[in-house]
Amino acid sequence: MNNRIVHASLCCISHRLLDICHGRRLVQERQLVLILVFEHVDQDLAQYLEKCPPPGLSSRRIKDLTWQILCGVDFLHCNRIVHRDLKPQNILVAADGKVKLADFGLARIYNYRMVLTSVVVTLWYRAPEILLGCSYATPVDVWSVACIFAELHRRRPLFTGQSEADQLDKIFNAIGTPPSDRWPSGVSLSPSTFHARGAIPLEQLVPELDAQGKDLLQPSQMTVGWTLKRAVSVGGQGSERKGSSAERRGERPQVASSFAACR
Numbered sequence: 001m002n003n004r005i006v007h008a009s010l011c012c013i014s015h016r017l018l019d020i021c022h023g024r025r026l027v028q029e030r031q032l033v034l035i036l037v038f039e040h041v042d043q044d045l046a047q048y049l050e051k052c053p054p055p056g057l058s059s060r061r062i063k064d065l066t067w068q069i070l071c072g073v074d075f076l077h078c079n080r081i082v083h084r085d086l087k088p089q090n091i092l093v094a095a096d097g098k099v100k101l102a103d104f105g106l107a108r109i110y111n112y113r114m115v116l117t118s119v120v121v122t123l124w125y126r127a128p129e130i131l132l133g134c135s136y137a138t139p140v141d142v143w144s145v146a147c148i149f150a151e152l153h154r155r156r157p158l159f160t161g162q163s164e165a166d167q168l169d170k171i172f173n174a175i176g177t178p179p180s181d182r183w184p185s186g187v188s189l190s191p192s193t194f195h196a197r198g199a200i201p202l203e204q205l206v207p208e209l210d211a212q213g214k215d216l217l218q219p220s221q222m223t224v225g226w227t228l229k230r231a232v233s234v235g236g237q238g239s240e241r242k243g244s245s246a247e248r249r250g251e252r253p254q255v256a257s258s259f260a261a262c263r
Helices: 015-018 045-051 059-078 137-153 164-175 211-216 219-223 254-260
Strands: 024-025 031-034 090-095 100-101
Touching: 045 090, 045 137, 059 100, 059 137, 059 211, 137 211
Parallel strands: none
Antiparallel strands: 024 031, 090 100
């Protein structure tokens, strides 16, 4: 296993378990069957949230979970990996409270010249640029984390569209419809498809947020609709980085720094 993609917040194959993995070749079919043994985690974040009794998770616990998710996403982006399918069902919560990002079936190594498919990410956690058919990069993961962060407070998904157009409409109803001069070029949908409206205040959209949560969800951080203004990576320096100096020093990603007092 490449040590560059081993991290505490990722669900990985244990080096020790590799000793008990077996491969056998089917001679007739000329195929190699590989059996991989992964670490066991009892539940995903959706199940964890569902089991939590009213009134839901404490603010401190939400911040701890989100901080761990952000650390994992930051590590991926530092290594030029876009997960592309972040949702509560793909985030595991161990018995000791540790978070593991899982299901890398749609993950890709990212570079600026590659063309990525639009058929990614469960609809409710899909970023606007994907819904519009624009080019995209690591900020799509940041959008998904923002939706998950809001869901941890609300105990229900933030945007529950039934189609791509309906999902976009719900997003624009929350963050406001972009003016025509900011509408991305080369997309099939025109600005006139969606009626003009302003943004809903965060206090109304996610009333459970405290001051630190509101700061994290400000447009300059995680939920702005357009990729160039959303944080390119959780660490704030983009996917061009070869590694995270903050990670090496044991520091928190910049976008999660407001949680420091709660750790």
